Amino acid sequence: MFEVNLPASDEEPAVESESNWSIHLPSINMNESQLHWRSQYTSPAVVEVSRINLELTDLSWPPVGETNLGLSLTINNIASLSINGGIFLQNGAGKLQYKLADLQAAWFNPNIPEAFRAKITRGAVGVEGQLALVDFSPDRLQMDGAVTDFSGIIEGTEDALTSWDSISWRNLDLSLSQHSVQVKVLKLDRYAGRLHIYEDGTVNMQSVLQEEVELAREGGDLPEESAAEWTFDFPSIYIIDSQLDFKDESLPINFRTVIGDLNGDITGLSSRPESETTIDLKGSVDGYAPVVLKGAVRPFAETAFVDIALSFDGVDLVRLTPYSGTYAGHAIDRGILNLKLHYLLDGNQLKGDNSAVIEQLKLGQKIDSEKAVELPLQLAIALLTDMNGVIDMDVPVSGDLEDPEFGLGSAIAAAFVNLISKAVTAPFALLANLAGSEEDLQRVNFQSGASAIDERARTQLADLVAALQQRPAVNLVLFGRLHPRADKERLQRDHLDVELQAAGLSTEDIANKSPLWADVIRARYRQLPGATDTNADGSEVTIHTQYQQVVANIDINDEQLKKLAQVRAVAVKRYLVNELQLPANRSVIELVDVHAEENIFSGVELGVDI
Incomplete structure (x- = not known):
């Protein structure tokens, strides 16, 4: 097992004093x-x-x-x-x-x-x-x-x-x-973490960590602070294809989601007080809703500094029913929320800008919750929703963190209890930046029941083509879309106008609602099943109400709605090819499903393909 190699010699070793060995x-x-x-x-x-x-x-x-x-x-x-x-x-x-x-x-x-x-x-x-x-x-x-x-x-x-x-x-x-410690490059590849909030509000291992610290403190096992503090530098941290599994059991209805596809970098992390750490992370919620976290912090500065922007895009409100039920007292049956948050903390002063847009919000059943705010939600939604079914809110938040009455979490929760994140479609945000446009290039809006492109749409499409010229490998997919209620009602009105003209009314009669127009409407109204000239309280049914009933009884089937959606998509492609000179093979029309959940606006929705 052991081998010792000594120098070869034929001479007898000389006897020397111990000090000379x-x-x-x-x-x-x-x-x-x-x-x-x-x-x-x-x-x-x-x-x-x-x-x-x-x-x-x-x-x-x-x-x-x-x-x-x-x-x-x-x-x-x-x-x-x-x-x-x-x-x-x-x-x-x-x-x-x-x-x-x-x-x-x-x-x-x-x-x-x-x-x-x-x-x-x-x-x-x-x-x-x-x-x-x-x-x-x-x-x-x-x-x-x-x-x-x-x-x-x-x-x-x-x-x-x-x-x-x-x-x-x-x-x-x-x-x-x-x-000192320095790590030039740190990479996290396909990291999967889990944030679990239990029924009592504690987070994974939070209680046991506190328990260990307390036991160590009682036993005198905590090390004393070193006289010389350690310094560290992490210039580049890369996060690749990672995810965070979030679960909240503290709510009456358990909530769980995955923030996945996380990619980005954290640069400049250092213990030096003057150092600034930048964060640039992109991912998605539940695999389809983009999320972006970007900004800068000075974690070890004597004066606190945080400048962070967070955005979510295309989050379905129905997924957030556990939170709306807890804090608003209602489930959410439908809706899409787009959210942009920007927070600046300089010293103790916090300023936050929160921008939220909700489309097609529909509340569901009432949920009993002790934490629900006491607000007339239906009235609030009616006041906030515009004629297109959109709630658009800008909610600033500011305060002094040293003020015991101010709480960031409660301030944000109060501001966004009925809101969910604003959808930002990443490809079209990129194309808009390329074209120097502030428009949403993913959606081309039409008047209800119409298929003609207006001036705003022409500007949007021109910006889009300018961006596509810088991205030759990107092609467009055109989806004709419908607003089922508004489009159907417009088609019913148009169909009635045609019938009235066939009955001898002029366009002036129809536009001015002439006495002849009123007579024809009354006659048609009386032919409706169950029609009556008086209301339940004995008052007379107005001509306006009679007109609405006549319109509502005109049959518009799914094929007519489908044709409208397809004609809109054809109109957009025709303009792209004939007026803007986009090669025909760079845009394709996809078949429309009248009952698709995406049908929440009148127009054409654009997708990308390669």
């Missing part, structure tokens, strides 16, 4: 050795260290020059460790190159406090780099590495607390003497 060993080797190590800090408790190979060269006493070290071994037939380098035994200085591969994170489960009730189910650690020694102690550690295929769970549940494909770092530089 010297030793030089060219090499010491230990080959293919094994170690069985029982430890309470690992699982399994017995660690099998095998294939141990150690080589020391140029070992002298008194110490002279550099002694070279080479070590390799295998742990539990899975992980491997190799160390190579040199040490100056006379002063303890040295540099070692090391490489650790496939170290199983689950082996260290016994080190997780019992109160956490958590365990690591899988994960492998791999690192390599250089270690500098001063006085035989580590002084500077440089490393590249990664923890891959990791998963941790709370015991007794099937759900992973967190998992990821890879958390990797490059150019980690840790200085023990200078108390």
